[in-house]
Amino acid sequence: MTGIAASRMRGGPSPAALPHDTLTHVELTWVEKKIENWIRFGTHAHEQILDRRRRVLSFRPGAVFAFVRWASNDFGTIISRIDIVRAVSPGEAYQTLPFVRPGGDILLKIEGWSKVERVLQAIDVIERLGIDPEAVSTDHWRHVHNRLTAGHEPRGYTIERHQAWLKQRECDR
Incomplete structure (x- = not known):
């Protein structure tokens, strides 16, 4: 395989975002x-079907997926x-990720x-609590990452923690 097809298999170029585009685009194969x-979760703002096997979902800034x-x-x-990712706003710092533009x-x-x-x-446990996983505290996802990376069991997310997170977000506004 050569050219564009080969670079796509390696996570190369995907449909480019326009300079004025504020969305984060994720190519799914x-x-x-x-x-x-x-x-697995996340509310997309736009979907573009490229072919039978590929499509691009686009997320608004601040969306978690x-x-x-x-x-x-x-x-x-x-x-x-x-990867659990928060879509960024234009001009905001970000990390690169294969198939995610920018x-x-x-x-x-x-x-x-x-x-x-x-x-x-x-994620399943959080959904059974009646909480949308994209509304979960961003610090919880970082906690889960750190604990699993260290080989430990992460603390469970509770309704009380979620309510505290929602109050904190409200105060930050």
């Missing part, structure tokens, strides 16, 4: 049992990763299926 990129990437070859899984504030970055699975389970 789905090739059954080969490449499976999806959004979970981006899951999994890929395999003939010998097994080659990548299993989840990038975002990475709140959580976990690799390896066993750890990715633990993050997915933590």
Whole structure:
């Protein structure tokens, strides 16, 4: 594979954002049992279907979303990763991330299926509490990242912590 197709497989160029565009664009690819990129949670503002296997979801500044990437070859899984990202405003500092243009504030970055699975389970627990995962405290996602990276169990998110986070956000406005 050469040219544009090869660079896309390596996380290269995707549809470019216009200079006046304030959205964060995430290219999703789905090739059954080969490449499976999806959004676990997050509310997108726009969707563009590129072809049967690829689409681009766009998020407004401040939106929080979970981006899951999994890929395999003939010998097994080659990548299993989840990133929880906050879309940034124009001019705001950000980290780059494959398939995310221009990038975002990475709140959580976990690799390896066993750890990715633990993050997915933590998201499920939050949803069972009746809380939208994108409304969860950004510090909680950083906490989960730090604890799992260190090999420890993260604290669970509670309704009380969520209420405290909402009050803090209200006071910051």
